[in-house]
Amino acid sequence: MTPPPTPASGLAGLPDTELLKLDHQVCFSLQAASRAFGGVYREALKDLGLTYPQYLAMMVLWEHGPLPVKTIGERLHLDSGTLSPLLKRLETAGLVRRERSPEDERSVTVHLTDAGAGLRERALPVPRAILEATGMSVEEVLDLQRTLARLTESLGRAA
Template identity: 60%
Template sequence: MAEPAAPRLDDQVCFALYAASRAVTSLYRPLLDELGLTYPQYLVMLALWEHGELSVKDLGQALSLDSGTLSPLLKRLEKLEFVRRERRADDERSVCIRLTDKGDGLRSKAVPLPGVIGDAMGLPLDELEALRATLRGLTASVNAYRESRPGV
């Protein structure tokens, strides 16, 4: 009886996702260096540019990050004077994140970035939108699977 073939690297969807993510993130790096941001910090800023202000809890949910990962990002952004962290008057357990004028000023410098990244991907707009929808569906499916099987 023949031994089953070992899984091949190039056949793994997880590797294709990993390689694509690394390629895109490395493309962002020099663009974000000009803004003084790392990629995770850029994601925080995108959420705040979109919503104006968010609680740490809501920001974590929007970015799929836990507070242990998010807190150092927010401290660094606060040190850079891009955001302010403030305890809510109505609930001292909740911390609200707000853009500073300096942080809001970065918005105009970040406007061209999605276009540069989109051009580098080399896909027509309809294919980029379909890819984004597929990846969101994949994320939702994997999260639902994990939630239904604790320990996996």
């Protein structure tokens, strides 16, 4: 008995003219989902006064404590040109402070302020609200995260 075709093998069997259709582009599906997530996060983060990228940076600091800017960038897959203005806005808002390392002037460590640490409590409901907005079970979300991690790793190797 032959197993049913998987979506990937089903697409592979399509002619190039079919593969070129928008609805067959996984990148477009990911972009549309990302935009939809952006709208949900905008609403969920409104009362915290954070944008989604700022929220991600705060999550890294809440989880790990003070970190070098370089480490935050690696964790968030952001370059310094994107991360530095984001951290500057968080510093202006009084949520973080940046300190140059006395050992290496090029290295800057980001610390939460008391206000930044206190914001964590107010952010606790956000992940559950996002989970509920997906309409998916926890297991479905975890499966999706594993799949996306594999996809990201494969695309990183291909690039």
